[in-house]
Amino acid sequence: MPYWVAITLVLAACQQTEEDVSVEEEADENTVVEEENETEEEREDASSEPNEEADEPIEEELEPAYTLNENNWALEPIDDAEEKAVLITIDDAPDDHGVEMAETLEELGVSAIFFVNHHFINDEEGEEELLEIIDHGHEIGNHTMTHANLQDISEEEVEEEIVDLSDEIEGITGERPDFFRAPHGANTDRSWEVVEEEGMLGMNWTYGFDWEEEYTDPDALAEIMVETELLQNGANILMHDREWTNEALENIILGLEEEGYDFIDPAEIELENE
Numbered sequence: 094m095p096y097w098v099a100i101t102l103v104l105a106a107c108q109q110t111e112e113d114v115s116v117e118e119e120a121d122e123n124t125v126v127e128e129e130n131e132t133e134e135e136r137e138d139a140s141s142e143p144n145e146e147a148d149e150p151i152e153e154e155l156e157p158a159y160t161l162n163e164n165n166w167a168l169e170p171i172d173d174a175e176e177k178a179v180l181i182t183i184d185d186a187p188d189d190h191g192v193e194m195a196e197t198l199e200e201l202g203v204s205a206i207f208f209v210n211h212h213f214i215n216d217e218e219g220e221e222e223l224l225e226i227i228d229h230g231h232e233i234g235n236h237t238m239t240h241a242n243l244q245d246i247s248e249e250e251v252e253e254e255i256v257d258l259s260d261e262i263e264g265i266t267g268e269r270p271d272f273f274r275a276p277h278g279a280n281t282d283r284s285w286e287v288v289e290e291e292g293m294l295g296m297n298w299t300y301g302f303d304w305e306e307e308y309t310d311p312d313a314l315a316e317i318m319v320e321t322e323l324l325q326n327g328a329n330i331l332m333h334d335r336e337w338t339n340e341a342l343e344n345i346i347l348g349l350e351e352e353g354y355d356f357i358d359p360a361e362i363e364l365e366n367e
């Protein structure tokens with residue numbers, strides 16, 4: 094097991110504007126992670142418990158085929174996995190369009206990670222939507238309780254923002270999330286520690302545009318998402334549960350396919366302690 098010492102993570106510049114678009118994700122902070130020690134806790138994987146022999150496993154177990162590059166947040170193939178592939182992620186879900194986006198993706202044969210917040214799943218409707226997203230073949234990620242900027246709150250609050258949401262997700266779905274993404278991509282030393290203690294894989298993204306005012310038009314968004322030079326092998330693509338993104342989603346996926354890209358199943362991503 095390798096020790097990873099003093100890995101410097103520099104967030105890719107994401108071409109954000111300073112305009113007020115009433116959406117989020119301005120990743121203008123560089124983040125330094127010190128001493129990620131992978132050797133400690135063995136990750137518990139509920140779906141591989143041996144006492145399930147009678148039941149169909151709910152989640153298909155796949156061999157890891159991609160690993161997250163923690164310097165640029167791209168996905169890299171392990172062995173002979175397809176190089177020309179991208180990961181789809183949907184943040185701030187499930188708001189008004191999450192379930193429909195989950196359906197659209199399923200119809201197109203794409204599995205995504207939906208990063209959720211407490212305020213979207215804290216009533217019966219939200220719980221139902223969370224379960225529907227899973228039923229459509231997607232993974233749930235932790236995006237904090239309140240969508241707080243973790244760099245603006247205490248270490249104790251950082252821990253609550255992350256752990257309380259994993260507890261809540263587990264209470265609804267029976268499983269703790271495997272993935273974490275900080276609001277605005279703004280992590281702290283403490284947030285990385287908690288993510289590791291929780292056995293999650295933390296990630297930011299390589300590109301996205303749906304929070305920029307000029308790309309709140311579905312046609313403009315569908316075009317830039319496919320034509321940007323940031324579209325590269327292993328791109329970790331950020332979208333949000335938003336009206337215009339929902340409208341553009343099918344064209345985005347079809348456009349990526351037309352460019353020759355496959356889609357990485359989140360279940361194929363190597364987790365920290367595997």
Ligand SMILES: [Zn+2]
Nearest residue numbers: 117184185276
């Ligand atoms: Zn967010």
